[in-house]
Structure formats: structure tokens, C-alpha cells
Amino acid sequence: MRFGTVPTIIVSSPAAAELFLKKHDLVFANRPHHEASSYLGYEQRNIIFGRYGPYWRNMRKVVTLELLSNLKISQFLPMRKTEIDILVYTLKSAADIGETVDMSIRIASVTADMTCLMVFGRKYADKDLNEEGLKEVMKETMEEAAAFNLGDYFPYLRGLDLQGSARRLKKLSKIFDRFVERIIDDHVQNKKEKQQRSQDFVDTMMGIMESGEAGFDFDRRHVKAVLLDMLIAGMDTSAATVEWALSEVIRHPAVTKKLQRELEEVVGLDQTVNESHLSSLKYIDYVVRESMRLHPVGPLLIHEGMEDCEVNGFHIQKKSRVLVNVWAIGRDPDAWTNPKTFSPERFLGSNVDVRGRDFQLIPFGTGRRGCPGLQLGLTIVQLMVAQLVHCFDWELPDGMQTG
């Protein structure tokens, strides 16, 4: 297909995904330039939108080692437990007095707090970002980043900003820029005042910048780009995944009962869920896999070819855009029986999981550009869903039909 001036390949089957993301992964490991990446990625200086090459490779390595390794993930285990305990406590208090709660906001604020504690070393209040609050700004950012932008496909129209997206992205990027500037300034100030605290990810990034030994261009814009990456990638994806899973659980009372039975057996009624329980909670794992199959939070993976390539007998020219339709692949009737039905039981005795080996289920992507936060994301999602189902009975409001 040709979208505007850009040759575009839509990948909608597991077999085709395997060709682009495994067999020819190296050729298609680039990200195309697009409007959102200029504004939110500091001209592609971040990892998510970054062009394939030494800078992207090094930054990915730093993030994987300093933030997303198994060691780092386990160091933050107590923090995750505390944050989820706080959520349960506030929900219990609200339930006691029959108060209505917006679960989307509550879930997003837990994942935001967890991300801020891991990446910035402390929590920030909603108003620290701006008067609209983090959740609203993040929602707007996701919508803008995912929206079809004419300028990306007709570059000569870019300057006209016919859809007003450049104007909106500029506004959002200013909000985020002020926020990350403040975080960096706080760290610099604390260091000057020699405040006792352990080194966090911001310090690591500042250290690389100040050492001048990165071996590649690395200034304050790069630090800000990667910090913003972690905030956007870490917070919204996990929150949206928890929301989808919980919605499916509420719509399927039989699934809720089965989950609660498993939790009773493995965890017991007198204690809350710990991360050490997760490996024994098989049905939670099936529920999360099934929910991610139907509702991937990154429904389209966007890659770009770095050179001409022959794929399955087709000539694909350099700079072609590849859109992997993860949403369609998860509902492919050739890969899944009754693909539209929510049925966690389909994973009973099946080895198909979300880790990128099985091309019919790739909610984290796979290959060189696959999600480096997979282990952390999956742990947060499983733990939150398990805890919420263990501590509360969920049902739809009066009169609403179940699935």
C-alpha cells in the first residue's frame, strides 16, 4: 500500500509478523520519523522513537541494566507492595462509606507513583505536572501520538499543520519539558546540598552526561528524552492493561469466581498477594494473557525498513513503513478458535505466552525493538489484578449485562 508518499506494509498474520520481526528483524529495526517523535522524543533522542544505531543501542543497554534488569526489579519489590497496599486501603475506605471511585484514575495513579519512585526517586503530585493533572495530559499525549497525522505521510503538508496536531504536540511537549527540567534541577540541587539518598536513575543519566565519556552525543536533551520515555512507557501501558483485564474479569463472573478460588488456595484468606505467589497463580496468568490478546495496549507496532529487502518473494524498498497489527493478529481466526470470545481456559496446557516467541501473541512486540520493560510490566499487571480480585468482590452496576 502507499499512504501518501510512504510505501506501507500492513502485517496482520502471525506468519508475516515472524518474517518482519524475526527473519528480517535487523532490516526493519528502525523507527520512522513522525511528528510526535519530534516533539515528545526531542527529535528522536529517546529510545521509543529513536533511530536504530549505536546511540539507541547504548541507551537501551543502560535502561535495561540500570532500571529494568531482574536485579533492579527485585530491589523495587517492597515499593510495589507498599503502593498496592495503599490502593487497597483507599478502596476499602471508599467501599465502607459507599463512595463512587473512578478506577481508571486510581489505577493510573498507582502506576504513575511506582514509575516516579523507580525512575525519579520520589513521587510527584498530579499538580506538579500542570493544572490538568498527569492522567489527563497522558491521555491527550497517547491520543496525539497514536493519531493519523497527514504530515507523516505527505511531508510537504507538514508545515501547514492542517489537523493542528503540531500545535497540540508543542503544548504537550512544553508541559513535559518543564516537568523533567524540574526533576533534573531537584537532583542537581540535592547533590549540591549533599543530601543523603541512594543513587537513582536520574543520577545515573546525569552521571553519563557529566562524565563526557558516553562515546556518543549526550546532553541534557538526551537525558530528558529518556526520562520521559520511562514515564510514558512505564505508566500508561501497565495501567491500561490492568484496566482491560479487570473489565474482562468483571464482565465474566465465572472467571472472577475461579480466580478467587485459586487465590484462596494459593494465598489464603488471611494474607494479601505477594510477588512470590505469582508463579503459582496459573489462572491469573491465563486471564492476563487472554486480556492482552484481545486488548493489546500497543495495537500497532511501527517499524521502518533500513534497506531494500526481499520478503517472501516481494521486493520491499528502503524506508518502507511496516505496521504490525497486533490487534488483528490476536483475533486471527486461523490462529485462534472463537477469537472474539474471552476465554482464559484456552491457555490450559498451552505454551503460547506473551514473551515474544509466539507470533500469534505479541502484546510487547518482539525482536530488537521489543519491549525492554516486559518483565516489570507483566509483574505489575499480574500483581495488581490478583490483589484487586483477592481483596474485593466485583460486579457490574444494576441492570448492566454481563458478557
Ligand code: HEM
Ligand atoms: C504491560 C505493560 C507494557 C506493555 C504492554 C508494553 C508494550 C510495548 C510495546 C508493544 C512496545 C513496542 C514494541 C515494538 O515496536 O516492536 C514497547 C516498547 C517499549 N517499552 Fe514497553 N510495554 C509495557 C511496559 C513497559 C515498561 C514498564 C517500560 C519501562 C519502564 C517499558 C519501556 C518500553 C520502551 C523503552 C520501549 C521502546 C523499545 C525500543 O523501541 O527499542 N514498557 N512496549
